[in-house]
Amino acid sequence: xxxxxxxxxxxxxxxxxxxxxxxxxxxxxxxxxxxxxxxxxxxxxxxxxxxxxxxxxxxxxxxxxxxxxxxxxxxxxxxxxxxxxxxxxxxxxxxxxxxxxxxxxxxxxxxxxxxxxxxxxxxxxxxxxxxxxxxxxxxxxxxxxxxxxxxxxxxxxxxxxxxxxxxxxxxxxxxxxxxxxxxxxxxxxxxxxxxxxxxxxxxxxxxxxxxxxxxxxxxxxxxxxxxxxxxxxxxxxxxxxxxxxxxxxxxxxxxxxxxxxxxxxxxxxxxxxxx
Amino acid sequence: xxxxxxxxxxxxxxxxxxxxxxxxxxxxxxxxxxxxxxxxxxxxxxxxxxxxxxxxxxxxxxxxxxxxxxxxxxxxxxxxxxxxxxxxxxxxxxxxxxxxxxxxxxxxxxxxxxxxxxxxxxxxxxxxxxxxxxxxxxxxxxxxxxxxxxxxxxxxxxxxxxxxxxxxxxxxxxxxxxxxxxxxxxxxxxxxxxxxxxxxxxxxxxxxxxxxxxxxxxxxxxxxxxxxxxxxxxxxxxxxxxxxxxxxxxxxxxxxxxxxxxxxxxxxxxxxxxxxxxxxxxxxxxxxxxxxxxxxxxxxxxxxxxxxxxxxxxxxxxx
Numbered sequence: 001x002x003x004x005x006x007x008x009x010x011x012x013x014x015x016x017x018x019x020x021x022x023x024x025x026x027x028x029x030x031x032x033x034x035x036x037x038x039x040x041x042x043x044x045x046x047x048x049x050x051x052x053x054x055x056x057x058x059x060x061x062x063x064x065x066x067x068x069x070x071x072x073x074x075x076x077x078x079x080x081x082x083x084x085x086x087x088x089x090x091x092x093x094x095x096x097x098x099x100x101x102x103x104x105x106x107x108x109x110x111x112x113x114x115x116x117x118x119x120x121x122x123x124x125x126x127x128x129x130x131x132x133x134x135x136x137x138x139x140x141x142x143x144x145x146x147x148x149x150x151x152x153x154x155x156x157x158x159x160x161x162x163x164x165x166x167x168x169x170x171x172x173x174x175x176x177x178x179x180x181x182x183x184x185x186x187x188x189x190x191x192x193x194x195x196x197x198x199x200x201x202x203x204x205x206x207x208x209x210x211x212x213x214x215x216x217x218x219x220x221x222x223x224x225x226x227x228x229x230x231x232x233x234x235x236x237x238x239x240x241x242x243x244x245x246x247x248x249x250x251x252x253x254x255x256x257x258x259x260x261x262x263x264x265x266x267x268x269x270x271x272x273x274x275x
Numbered sequence: 276x277x278x279x280x281x282x283x284x285x286x287x288x289x290x291x292x293x294x295x296x297x298x299x300x301x302x303x304x305x306x307x308x309x310x311x312x313x314x315x316x317x318x319x320x321x322x323x324x325x326x327x328x329x330x331x332x333x334x335x336x337x338x339x340x341x342x343x344x345x346x347x348x349x350x351x352x353x354x355x356x357x358x359x360x361x362x363x364x365x366x367x368x369x370x371x372x373x374x375x376x377x378x379x380x381x382x383x384x385x386x387x388x389x390x391x392x393x394x395x396x397x398x399x400x401x402x403x404x405x406x407x408x409x410x411x412x413x414x415x416x417x418x419x420x421x422x423x424x425x426x427x428x429x430x431x432x433x434x435x436x437x438x439x440x441x442x443x444x445x446x447x448x449x450x451x452x453x454x455x456x457x458x459x460x461x462x463x464x465x466x467x468x469x470x471x472x473x474x475x476x477x478x479x480x481x482x483x484x485x486x487x488x489x490x491x492x493x494x495x496x497x498x499x500x501x502x503x504x505x506x507x508x509x510x511x512x513x514x515x516x517x518x519x520x521x522x523x524x525x526x527x528x529x530x531x532x533x534x535x536x537x538x539x540x541x542x543x544x545x546x547x548x549x550x551x552x553x554x555x556x557x558x559x560x561x562x563x564x565x566x567x568x569x570x571x572x573x574x575x576x577x578x579x580x581x582x583x584x585x586x587x588x589x590x591x592x593x594x
Contacts (some may be wrong), residue, residue, distance in 0.1 A: 248425065
């Protein structure tokens with residue numbers, strides 16, 4: 001299943017990245033005579049209410065959705081690993097404080113705070129970085145900020161157990177400083193669960209970005225991310241179901257493939273496999 | 276048990292304070308004026324705006340503002356909504372029961388589906404039932420809630436016409452018919468939320484039961500001649516429920532997020548859709564109050580989970 005998912009994900013990624021070279025219909029070519037038409041040879045996924053071709057819009061939006069997913073994962077993993085490593089290698093009050101902060105963040109309701117932060121900071125970032133760039137940075141940072149906690153806990157747990165092993169003791173006896181111990185010895189061995197958490201984070205980030213766009217609060221309205229396509233499609237469900245179905249199916253397949261890959265990775269890396 | 280509950284309550288309060296601090300810091304850091312919306316509203320003359328600024332102490336140092344805000348929140352003085360023109364606490368109180376009903380029923384549905392399926396799948400690992408259950412679980416939590424909601428609306432309301440898709444709190448019916456109408460309109464939102472959660476819970480229940488079922492006391496119970504059903508229910512499930520309860524409690528923030536989306540799709544008048552309308556209308560007091568309510572609900576549910584935890588595992592209440 002996992003291997004099949006890697007293939008599917010690779011196909012989706014390559015379609016999204018290279019498809020716009022092959023399918024050269026512009027994403028905002030408005031054509032009122034072809035409004036809401038079902039899939040045909042001219043428009044393989046149909047058209048939306050302005051007559052814009054859906055396949056082209058989905059290919060464009062896919063790039064953004066995947067970019068947000070991966071960027072948010074990188075933010076979450078970097079933040080989580082940093083905090084988990086610092087917490088794991090130091091004992092006592094630093095550890096306690098960092099863990100209390102982690103618990104606090106875990107208790108925060110994710111979506112309401114996401115919406116709150118976007119509401120508060122959207123105009124400021126738009127003025128600073130332009131509408132798309134600003135929202136992209138904001139969404140990536142905020143989604144990443146809500147996903148670092150499990151990574152931090154995993155890294156900290158790994159550190160706590162690896163810290164007592166003999167090879168660490170040996171390295172310390174040879175005179176290794178603490179940063180070198182962390183970077184060269186402990187951290188590379190603790191990355192297994194982090195990779196698994198990372199794949200789950202990509203899926204969660206894609207769903208979070210789609211949810212934001214679906215609520216109308218993500219990217220500017222002319223950028224056709226998959227969630228935004230669903231937001232536009234939901235008012236035309238009875239007369240043009242193909243619109244919502246294609247967009248939703250794309251999100252579903254991507255997230256499903258990523259989840260299967262994550263599960264396969266976990267099975268491969270976890271020594272306690274259930275027999 | 277009573278002392279344990281008291282201890283958990285005392286621990287819950289600092290988290291509530293911490294959350295309120297984070298919320299307030301976010302608002303304070305935000306550029307722009309929370310009363311900026313009023314500037315464009317011609318009904319409000321500049322003197323009133325100035326008076327509001329002084330009253331809310333916008334220009335005071337941040338620590339003073341936080342204390343004022345916290346005291347006001349705790350007194351129940353949650354401010355006045357800009358767009359709805361009524362007190363925020365009345366607005367929220369009108370809508371909280373609906374949200375709690377939908378979220379609560381969906382969690383019950385999720386557990387009612389996940390527990391039997393997960394336990395049965397774990398009793399026969401890697402069998403056909405287990406493979407199918409696993410695949411359904413994956414499909415279930417890969418489908419975003421808004422997509423399942425739209426699909427269900429498409430199938431059941433548009434094509435088949437069996438279920439209403441607009442949620443109404445004031446159903447013009449009485450007695451048995453009222454309950455039936457309420458139930459019919461509630462099926463889809465509760466099913467959407469509940470099945471999404473059930474998918475992730477099933478996998479977790481399965482792995483928790485698999486961890487427990489190989490332990491010695493289960494073998495002892497079986498060898499004592501206790502029937503399989505009783506062994507499963509009294510020994511296995513009760514111990515496997517401990518990590519599951521932790522997971523359910525940890526998932527509460529995500530469930531409320533899912534409730535927001537579901538309320539938007541099905542037009543349920545709960546606090547989730549209140550948050551969205553308030554954001555779109557730039558209605559700051561409502562946004563702050565609703566986010567605070569969400570945070571409180573999360574803390575309350577965590578507390579509830581701790582209490583159930585203490586009941587399930589008596590060793591915990593002695594710590």
